[in-house]
Amino acid sequence: MQKGRPREFDKEQVLDKALHVFWERGYEGTSLSDLTEAMGINRPSLYAAFGNKEELFRQALDRYAEKGPGAVYREALAEPTAKAVVERLLKSSADCLTDPANPPGCLAVQGALSCGDAAESIKQELCQRRARVEQELRLRFERAKAEGDLGRESDPESLARYVMTVMQGMSVQAAGGASRADLHAVADMALRGLAAAES
Amino acid sequence: MQKGRPREFDKEQVLDKALHVFWERGYEGTSLSDLTEAMGINRPSLYAAFGNKEELFRQALDRYAEKGPGAVYREALAEPTAKAVVERLLKSSADCLTDPANPPGCLAVQGALSCGDAAESIKQELCQRRARVEQELRLRFERAKAEGDLGRESDPESLARYVMTVMQGMSVQAAGGASRADLHAVADMALRGLAAAES
DNA sequence: CTATATCGGTACCAATCAGTACATATATAG
DNA sequence: CTATATATGTACTGATTGGTACCGATATAG
Known part of the structure; x- marks a missing residue:
């Protein structure tokens, strides 16, 4: 000791x-x-x-990234197919962002979206974290494309950005009081769109 | 005088x-x-x-709501069809959120997403403004449904929430440095999804 | 002209901000 | 036991916060 x-x-x-x-x-x-x-x-x-x-x-x-919601993201990336990854990601986000045990929304989004000089470095740190998650998702989609899981015409980068955009929007929605059911409806709609775009 | x-x-x-x-x-x-x-x-x-x-x-x-980006939203709502409304809304948002003449992102999203006690009433004001825009959009979709412009099985409320979610996510993306082209790709992806969901 | 009403600039207010000096308390090492 | 090292609690620091009192300047009204 x-x-x-x-x-x-x-x-x-x-x-x-x-x-x-x-x-x-x-x-x-x-x-x-x-x-x-x-x-x-x-x-x-x-x-x-x-x-x-x-x-x-x-x-x-x-x-937050390790034990909290971040763990959920990593689990989602481990799903076997791109479709399952996205579905898991959006559904888990809907649950997590509205979990009554936590404040609504995502720390990486709300922690410092815009701020004064003193918080500038925190803001940039959060930007980098979001960008890193987006890149991990892009890599996952690239793998899926290489495996034939995603079509040849698919664009992993745009796809990743789109999914991130929906999740980040869901965070704003949650901060505005949207319910778990509301966000699940959003997730379903985004998923239907992706399924359709793929075919 | x-x-x-x-x-x-x-x-x-x-x-x-x-x-x-x-x-x-x-x-x-x-x-x-x-x-x-x-x-x-x-x-x-x-x-x-x-x-x-x-x-x-x-x-x-x-x-901001009158002369700034808010005017763009009102113009979009005046489009003749629901599809045109959404397309105009998403494209204009992509342009507006990344307009180099303005700070990136949307004031109604970034102004006070989360904050201390002193700014609580501002935060709520912004929530209400976002909710009001969402409701106007919902009403526009309800009209479109009544006019047969949107299918009978469509859900104006979910549709409006989905479009708002994408736009709000685009605001976070813009704050994180996404370019106009990046956001247009997001808009295209969201639009393709909606077109597919409708058919 | 004088009277009146508003504006602009200096210099201030109490409250709060993030951060710390210092003395006291409590543990281990020998 | 003594010496040492770390933690705690009080009470403070200078800087900055949002907000004002006050006075001289500048306009119109009569």
Whole structure:
């Protein structure tokens, strides 16, 4: 065991609390007072454990991508066919974005869509994360095309961008109060379109 | 003419400047210093002419909806057929969201997607505006259905929500750096899907 | 002309922001 | 036991937030 007085809180546990606050209020909309109150620790403990507000956000984002909704995306990519990937992706998004246990919408979309100078680097980080997911999806579609699972005339890049666009739109819809059923209807409509476009 | 010293700036002109700043940085990300600097007036003049930050935002939003991109939406709704409405809506959105003269994306989406307590009422205002546009679109589709322009099995509500979802997703894409061509490809894909779903 | 009403600019307000100095408390290492 | 290392809580920092009091300037009304 290490020297010194031991920490009196569970780091992952309070990180989840911070994640929840950032998710709900965005990066700029969250103050350190909001964070310390929700996390149940005081300011110097927060700084000692997580660095500063920006680093805390990044750690919360990592957790979001790893244990939270991000895990759902990775599972979807593992589906055997492109069609199954998209279906799983859209359906899971509809569920996840409206999960009553979490704030509505997606942290990677709402965390810092537009912001002042101070949050600029956070905004760019979120852009990169979204772009990375889009690229992973594109790669998955390219594989599907190579496997003959998608037609020769299909365009993996446009397809990936389109699916991302629908998911991101669903996030805005969720933030506006759309229900799980509403989003499932959107997902169905997008899926019908894709199935038709493929044939 | 009225008594007193006349205002030395054009109200609409400086309101456009304010609109631009809010559009780029969002409501919370914009400080009064940002505004006065961009508008070229000092603080008391701003308060005398526009009330306060929140009222200024609302007036900028009205202008956005009236003279800005909002006008494009109204034009699209006037198209003769549902298909033409959607096509015009998506294509115009792609152009508008990536117009180099404006910040990328849509003010009604990025202005305050998630935020702290102070901006809560702005967030709700934006939600209501988005919902109102969605409802206008739904009404347009209901008319199209009554006119036989849309099939009997079509669902105007889901259709409207789907189109709004795509447009809102395109706004997120634009904020992330997507080009006009990128968004046109998305629009084409959404349109192909709808055409197929209709048949 | 004088009286009145509004505008513009300086210089301020209290509240809040993110971040920290410092003293005290509590653990291990020897 | 003592020495050391880390955590906690109070109370603070300077900078910035949105918002104003006040005064001189500039217009019209009579």
